[in-house]
Amino acid sequence: MKSTVNEIRAVEAAHLQFDVARWREDFPILKQTVHGKPLIYLDNAATSQKPASVIDCENRYYATLNANVHRGIHSLSQRATDAFEAAREKVRAFINAADTKEIVFTRGTTEAINLVAQSYGRSRFKAGDEILVTEMEHHSNIVPWQLLCEQTGARLRVAPIDDAGVLRMDKLEALVNPRTRLVAIAHVSNALGTVNPVRGIIELAHAVGAPVLVDGAQAAPHLKVDVSALDCDFYTFSGHKLYGPTGIGVLYGKFALLDAMPPYQGGGDMISRVTFEKTSYNALPFKFEAGTPNIAGTIGLAAAIDYVEAIGLDAIAAHENDLLDYATRRADELSGLTLIGTARDKASILSFTLEGIHPHEIGTILDHRGIAIRTGHHCAMPVMDHFGVPATARASFALYNTRNEVDALIEGVREVQALFGQ
């Protein structure tokens, strides 16, 4: 019986290897060399590479479809508008939102969070109100709230993490109180890989009437997001980490919340009527989309979602989890290596330090082997402070990475240690 299971696993693994080899063919950039070595791209948490279908889609837009959206009466403008709004529907279905009116296009996750802070928060919060975040947030889910606190007198509260990089739910629960006006949490930590139990946090917050913003920048490429099942109030993610273009992101917000919020930026497209005496605003979602949007990027994002859905997030997650398990096992073989972030529920991120060796040396030496990783504080300085390190080295995986690439990473780290005489 056991051997049968192993045989099935071996067959599955072989199939997966075959699939990954095929997926790699979709990414033109992976064919290049760096310092004479084949590129091994392990900086996917910063930004992922783009499949040819996304690149071609943006090209095709400019070659055949380029016109401004929503206003033109001519055919080209109509076609561009159709493609743009079809992308909105694609995003709605991708995260299972109830209505396309709840999908606002932004420049990225950062802008989406700032939009909520400045539009939702600034018009409502006052001294004594509390905004709750966690210790593992990216700076983009800390600083917008700090700015808001300065503007309104509200107070930022921080739920701590433990030494495995897991959110202390007991502490978070104690911090949720009737003064809590908003909870902002990462779905997946970019520095640690920890997957947060967002559903439970949302229930806790809703019990005191606080809405929840989920920063999904690291989650959207790795796990199926269902905003209806989560019952989150806001969800944000970026196109460029999801195999899509840079400069396009998404803010999902519940209709009633978005509808009651004042505009974030003023300009064209977000108005219904302008006079010098009074201006009335456009309906959702256009109220929040001032100016000509990133049309090519939006349509490119739809192509990226098509790409991801054709493979399937389940298949992607299975492959990435296998890689992360394998990489974690291989990393454990190395003495002097410490993993930063050892939560049981993790996605795609291997963050580590080497004893006596600064992460930047790791980055420089691996780069000479064609291996791209991230070294630094990963825009999560409070996480670095928690672990008492100035920086970590971070390898992050995407659907096109392989076990061979993990082996190359480990070999590279061995070379770093050898060079430093360890």
Place this chain on the structure above:
Amino acid sequence: MSDLRDLYQEVILDHYRKPRNFRSLADANRKAEGFNPLCGDRLTLYVKLKDGVIADATFEGSGCAISTASASLLTESIKGKTEHEAEMLFQSFRDVVTGSGETPNTDLGKLDVLAGVREFPVRVKCATLAWHTLRAALASQKEPVSTE
């Protein structure tokens, strides 16, 4: 891999493992802090200036091999120099590690081991952090130096 060895020369690794003048200086009359937000390197540089001459220089902090070795070598190379001579040395050093300018007139001495940095543009800031901090110390600058 020869170019990696150009960067990580034995002298550099030695100064990284055993930084010289790595302590605070009780009778320092100049002091400044340097910070590289890119990698989190931090150092505090102490200088004892007497009659326009650098009588002593020490540093504390944490950083990568390049920034630590550079700070260590700096403290050794500026002792006994006038403020002006230290400034000239800084300029020559910067020209060498950025690969800009002509061959410097000033003899870099053992600072030359850091010349390999020029092949690694993202690491130039690691090598120059201590020097920018020295400048701030000599100018009695209050704000910490940032490489960004």
